[in-house]
Amino acid sequence: PKRVTTRTLQAMRDRGQAITMLTAYDFPTAKLLDEAGIDVLLVGDSLAMVVQGHDTTLPVTMDQMIYHAEMVGRASQRAMVVVDLPFPEGQIEITRSIEASARVLKETRCHAVKLEGGAEQAGRIEAIVTAGVPVMAHVGLRPQNIHVDGGYRLQRDTEKLVSDAKAAEEAGAFAVLIECVPASVATAITAAVKVPTIGIGAGRDVSGQVLVTHDIVGLTSGYTPKFTRQFADLGKGMRDAAKEYLEQVRSGGFPSDQESF
Ligand code: KIV
Ligand code: NA
Structure with a gap:
């Protein structure tokens, strides 16, 4: 099958064709999702919670992300594979973020990185893209910021979120993920940028949707957020x-x- 690339996703967005994205952390799961026709696989730092059993996404390390990215990259024939920069690889010195992002391309068969933040991350996004690694920005609720925010909270500041997305686009991000905002805010963001927007808890008016696979197949126990749906x-x-x-x-x-x- 022909590989999904940044260009494929842009063309889908321009055509109004919904982009589908799910998380994967291991070979067999990634293979099944790829065979099902998923456009983008995300090796999310959510693996800290759904695979490692931690309470937040903060503990997972870059070495552990690489270990899981290797498995997913090996399994994917068609899907583009995006790998999260774990805390604090996306917050520290920009050179270290470039190094971490380069590891994804050098050591795994994955294709891009995702990092949390918008306007304040513009310089970092630009530097990573300049180095040759595509970047998906992640705005709205930023799970790595949980201790500053005092919990996982719906993000409502339309003006700030629109300017975050625009700054990320301007810096060269190939897509913007929007987490946990009112649908009207995601509508405003999607109207303000030309790159694809991928929503999670962001309503329907986005270029695509992402969910945590373990949630949709019933492999998480306890709390599941309002925005997810269990399909099996x-x-x-x-x-x-x-x-x-x-x-x-x-x-x-x-x-x-x-x-x-
Ligand atoms: O880590 C993750 O799974 C994510 C999604 C929730 C978007 O970032
Ligand atoms: Na994440």
Whole structure:
């Protein structure tokens, strides 16, 4: 299949064709999503929460992001693969952000990075893009900022968010992800920029949608945000399979003669 690139996404946005994006953190999951026809795979720092079991996205390291990006990059035949710069690789000296971004292209088969922030990140975005690494900006709710914000909160400041997105576009970002804003704010942002906008908790009036895969297939337990939707219950499927297996082992039903040598 022909690889999705920054140009493909821009053409989809210009045509009004919805862009689809989901997170992936490992080979088998990335392969399934790629086969399903997903346009963009995100190796999100959300893996700190949904895979590593942390309470926030802050603990995951760059080395761990690279480890997961390698697996996803190896699995993807068609999807463009974007990798999050984890805290604080997108906040510290710009040269270190360039180094971290370059590792994504050199050490994994992934294609771009994402970093949190807008106007205040313009110089960093420009430097990374100049170095040859495409950048997706992430505005609105910024999970890496949780301790400054005092929790995960809906972001409502239309003027600030529009200027964040415009600054990111101006700096060379190929797309802007918008997290957790009123739909009307995402509408205003999408109208203000020419690059694709990808929403999560941002309503319908964006160029595409992204969700955390573990949420949509029922592999996260406990709190799930209002903006997600569970499309399958693989959690139940796995628990049922494990119960059936242990019953069969305990009852002598597994392995059968056919499953033995
Ligand atoms: O890390 C992540 O999964 C993300 C999405 C929630 C957009 O940044
Ligand atoms: Na993220």
